[in-house]
Amino acid sequence: MAPSHRNSHEKGYEIKIDLIDNYYKITKDYKLEDDGSMFFFHVFPEDLDNLPKNRKKYKFSNSDVKGEKQVTFKDKDTFYFGKKQLPDYKIKSIHFGHFQPKGEKYYEKRIMVNE
Numbered sequence: 707m708a709p710s711h712r713n714s715h716e717k718g719y720e721i722k723i724d725l726i727d728n729y730y731k732i733t734k735d736y737k738l739e740d741d742g743s744m745f746f747f748h749v750f751p752e753d754l755d756n757l758p759k760n761r762k763k764y765k766f767s768n769s770d771v772k773g774e775k776q777v778t779f780k781d782k783d784t785f786y787f788g789k790k791q792l793p794d795y796k797i798k799s800i801h802f803g804h805f806q807p808k809g810e811k812y813y814e815k816r817i818m819v820n821e
Contacts, residue, residue: 716815728791730800732747744770745805747800752798753796771790799818800816801815
């Protein structure tokens, strides 16, 4: 049985995916070049019929989110993060990363949910 929570910390990114409560959160230490960047988050369902008609040709739902600066009062550190709800259907895989629109891709990762 696949784990219901996926946590990863690599290359300065902390990724939390909760398949029970259906959300994800990506945090990283803020750098000036992060301004205007975005996180892409593509969810591939086990059954393509769960996707809206306009997303079926891509075979994934698109949950891109613009990053935001957040300051934690506990440590006074600044973070850059993306957070969003996951869809309710069974998920086959998730492909996500951090990029500058029309520019550099800083980080990407794919997770196979049922492995």
